[in-house]
Amino acid sequence: MHELSIATAIVERATELARRHDAAGVEAVRVRVGEMSGVVPDALRFSFEVAREGTVVEAARLVVEEVPARARCAACEKEFAVGTPPFLWCPHCDSPTTRLLSGRELEITVIELAEATA
Amino acid sequence: MCRVIDVRQAVLARNDALAGALRKELASRRTTVVNLLSSPGSGKTALLERVLAALVERGVPVAALTADLATENDARRLARSGAPVKQVLTGGLCHLEAAQLRGHLRGWLPADTRVLFVENVGNLVCPAAYDLGETLRVTLMSVTEGEDKPLKYPMAFGLAHLVVLTKNDIADAVDFDRPAFTGNVVRVNPGVGIVPTSARTGAGVDGLVERILAVAEGAAVHRPVMAGRVREGRLLQDAPDDVPAGQR
Ligand SMILES: Nc1nc2c(ncn2[C@@H]2O[C@H](COP(=O)(O)OP(=O)(O)OP(=O)(O)O)[C@@H](O)[C@H]2O)c(=O)[nH]1
Ligand SMILES: [Mg+2]
Ligand SMILES: [Zn+2]
Numbered sequence: 001m002h003e004l005s006i007a008t009a010i011v012e013r014a015t016e017l018a019r020r021h022d023a024a025g026v027e028a029v030r031v032r033v034g035e036m037s038g039v040v041p042d043a044l045r046f047s048f049e050v051a052r053e054g055t056v057v058e059a060a061r062l063v064v065e066e067v068p069a070r071a072r073c074a075a076c077e078k079e080f081a082v083g084t085p086p087f088l089w090c091p092h093c094d095s096p097t098t099r100l101l102s103g104r105e106l107e108i109t110v111i112e113l114a115e116a117t118a
Numbered sequence: 119m120c121r122v123i124d125v126r127q128a129v130l131a132r133n134d135a136l137a138g139a140l141r142k143e144l145a146s147r148r149t150t151v152v153n154l155l156s157s158p159g160s161g162k163t164a165l166l167e168r169v170l171a172a173l174v175e176r177g178v179p180v181a182a183l184t185a186d187l188a189t190e191n192d193a194r195r196l197a198r199s200g201a202p203v204k205q206v207l208t209g210g211l212c213h214l215e216a217a218q219l220r221g222h223l224r225g226w227l228p229a230d231t232r233v234l235f236v237e238n239v240g241n242l243v244c245p246a247a248y249d250l251g252e253t254l255r256v257t258l259m260s261v262t263e264g265e266d267k268p269l270k271y272p273m274a275f276g277l278a279h280l281v282v283l284t285k286n287d288i289a290d291a292v293d294f295d296r297p298a299f300t301g302n303v304v305r306v307n308p309g310v311g312i313v314p315t316s317a318r319t320g321a322g323v324d325g326l327v328e329r330i331l332a333v334a335e336g337a338a339v340h341r342p343v344m345a346g347r348v349r350e351g352r353l354l355q356d357a358p359d360d361v362p363a364g365q366r
Contacts, residue, residue, distance in 0.1 A: 086305070
């Protein structure tokens with residue numbers, strides 16, 4: 001399952017950061033998931049629960065911010081929602097889209113670390 | 119008490135960076151990578167057998183690496199072309215990653231290779247997310263799979279530099295709706311080229327070979343809209359080697 005590989009990559013990155021910052025654990029991982037990222041948020045949440053087991057991320061929440069896919073038409077300069085499945089042609093003038101504004105995000109934005117008990 | 123660390127990094131940043139480095143390294147040796155993506159059984163190996171044979175006959179140094187969950191069947195088939203072939207067994211992993219590919223190339227890939235074909239694991243979901251350092255990403259679909267697949271797997275088709283329609287010899291037998299297919303491909307990837315082929319009859323193979331050779335000689339590659347990088351002024355910390363636009 002695709003989301004499991006992605007969740008594993010998120011857990012690995014969070015583990016590295018926790019170690020680098022000498023944290024006792026990770027409280028939350030915030031991610032942005034674009035509508036056109038190929039990742040289904042619910043499947044990612046589920047996979048995260050599996051991937052975090054037995055790691056320093058074990059107790060962390062995964063906070064998913066979903067980003068809608070939007071594009072701008074180069075011909076008429078109007079912005080529009082791309083939708084799912086994506087439609088990359090302008091709904092106003094039927095020109096092919098040349099510029100995507102958002103929707104391909106698949107990124108870790110913030111990690112909240114628990115302070116090490118001194 | 120907790121500390122908030124601003125990360126702002128693509129989840130697959132490490133793979134993207136490794137792929138970018140691999141692309142650069144191979145380009146300096148004049149090797150072009152072609153990444154073949156499709157669902158299981160679309161005819162990747164059958165078509166590649168034809169393409170390898172044609173390139174070997176023209177005296178172009180080519181090589182192929184094929185990834186499967188299990189069995190060495192594909193490598194055996196491809197090796198008949200006479201080109202160097204390597205089978206990678208992913209042991210259950212549903213896609214190839216750049217680090218794996220780099221490891222497998224080390225000590226194996228002949229230095230004079232002009233085109234390296236990578237037959238990815240048969241799967242239209244996961245492989246689409248992983249850049250392997252390819253210059254040409256080809257997504258294949260056979261006429262038996264249904265015209266709606268580009269909409270069900272928009273990343274695989276939307277990020278393709280070239281789409282290949284396989285098994286055209288049986289298109290009529292399965293009532294393949296070509297205009298519907300083309301419409302769906304172009305909906306997710308405006309401007310992408312579609313090459314119909316048949317490994318059975320050899321139709322379309324020469325045209326495909328010409329396109330691949332042109333790319334190896336530096337011809338411009340289609341830029342999928344979906345591959346445009348979205349930046350929004352964000353920092354890409356810890357990403358040592360930014361991936362050029364057009365490569366996801
Ligand atoms: N009629 C017809 N059959 C084909 C053609 N190409 C492949 N096939 C058949 O389709 C089946 C699958 O072909 P493969 O080349 O093994 O497909 P693949 O994509 O490499 O499969 P995996 O590596 O397992 O994902 C085989 O039975 C082939 O003989 C073609 O052009 N025409
Ligand atoms: Mg195969
Ligand atoms: Zn428009």
